[in-house]
Amino acid sequence: MTEIESIITLARHYCIDNYDYWYNKYSREKSGSSYSNNDYNLFPRYNALKAMLQGVETIIDKKFGSINDCKNELKNIGINSQTIFTENVQNKIENNAINEERNKFIFFIENIPESDLFNVSSLPYNRKLSKSESERIRNELNNIWNFDGGYWEHSKDKDEIIFIMEKYMTENDKNKIIEHIKKHDKRFFTVDEMDNDYETEILKIDGCETVYTNPKFDWIIYISHEMYVAFGGNLLIEFLQELLSDRMDKINKYEW
Helix, strand or coil, rough: HHHHHHHHHHHHHHHHHHHHHHHHHHHHHHHCCCCCHHHHHHHHHHHHHHHHHHHHHHCCCCCCHHHHHHHEEEEEEEECCCCCCCCCCCCCHHHHHHHHHHHHHHHHHHCCCCCHHHEEEEECCECCCHHHHHHHHHHHHHHHHCCCCCCCCCCCCCEEEEEEEEHHCCCCCHHHHHHHHHCCCEEEEEEEEECCCCEEECCCCCCEEEECCCCCCCEEEEEEECCCCEEEEEHHHHHHHHCCCHHHCCCCCCCC
């Protein structure tokens, strides 16, 4: 890992660790149906950290002339990164909480000791795609799999597409599917309804309106709001027909 890669990885660790801290704190202390002042001081912090993490992940693999150039880019990310959850904030407490997290991130980046760059724990590759890359991936998904970024109007032909309600899938099933895929592909593309599109080593069969595919686009996984998962491509169909052989009566049937 180069020094630049170490700084970016440390920034990712910072955002992930602090996101988890504030998310868990809010989960323990949240008021209920309406937001209290304490709520407004808590949940915006993990929203800000999520926005900054996505910003950091856009510069994975980017070339920098120096460590200072990289740090300056990260500080700009701390100031400017936005999601729909951090934009146009009206509540003063919420706004202050977001700004505090931005300032803490910038302070962290400014004060990374050089000695910390030589023993950084690696993280899975997870690079947020640029707008042009995202458009290309989505165009390919539409051309090959008829996925236009919304609800997937997939086939019900079990030789082409298999879908199954999530309640009939175990965690062990999901793990076996992931293990099978990773024997053939190391990195994936993922797109979701929030336009969070990534090139990644991370594959999870959960979420909503999320699609995974490989760089050749010869298989697809679609996780739906409708509580089912759909799979396409020979690599997956043949494997799933064996894995789910005891549940073939549940294949391609909606049950709510």
